[in-house]
Amino acid sequence: MTTSLAEQTALITGASRGIGKAIAEKLAAKGAQVAIASTSMEGAAKTAAEIQERFGVKAIGYAANVADAAAADQLVAAVLHDFGRLDILVNNAGITRDNLLVRMSEQDWDAVIGVNLKGAFNCMKAAAKAMMKARFGRIVNIASVVGLTGNAGQANYAAAKAGLIGLSKTVAKELASRNVTVNVVAPGYVETDMTAALPEAARAALLPLIPLGRTAQPEEIAGAVAFLAGPEAAYITGQVLCVDGGMAM
Secondary structure (H helix, E strand, O other): OOOOHHHOEEEEEOOOOHHHHHHHHHHHHOOOEEEEEEOOHHHHHHHHHHHHHHHOOOEEEEEOOOOOHHHHHHHHHHHHHHHOOOOEEEEOOOOOOOEOHHHOOHHHHHHHHHHHHHHHHHHHHHHHHHHHHHOOEEEEEEOOOHHHHOOOOEHHHHHHHHHHHHHHHHHHHHHHHHOEEEEEEEEOOEOOHHHHOOOHHHHHHHHHHOOOOOOEOHHHHHHHHHHHHOHHHOOOOOOEEEEOOOOOO
């Protein structure tokens, strides 16, 4: 049985920046080889080159639209070809198209469900075959506390993240007999480019909702992912780990 992250290959989607990049860096720091997937080949290649130089592990960038099943299949096939194995899958790719329900377009609904939920389904389906054959795998899906609590103006995003939790629990049950675990990390508000774009008044209104009184750093989400992907979490599957400063308790 593979027990050390240093022996493993990890595929992280949405990994060219923000939380995904922090996850890739954390896993690389522990010795894992990393496949960096993004919609931008330029961004993926740049991040992969930085990680390879900084941590001395093999890192390759890939461009893929995970909402497309064929693209997800090709991504996983390319990782298996280039690295020879796939031990860890982190489904982090996500977009937002926020609006109130009565103003939300069908296109914005479909786009968010397509990337945030269907994208994870596509990648898990593609990776599961190799993991089941190897009788080892760690899948970590990045949801959100809004998938547990809901959030006004985010019907599409909250629905996708809630669906991702249900999907993860189901796949956890299906793959457990092959020693493949599936878990969820549900972040609260994290300091990323996405939250940095919020108006200052909106950012100030968030802090009273967080018992710890601050937003999270991407590295704090990455630490939770590394734990669930690592040997200490070998007996944990189908769980949701909230990294939210107490927001959803």
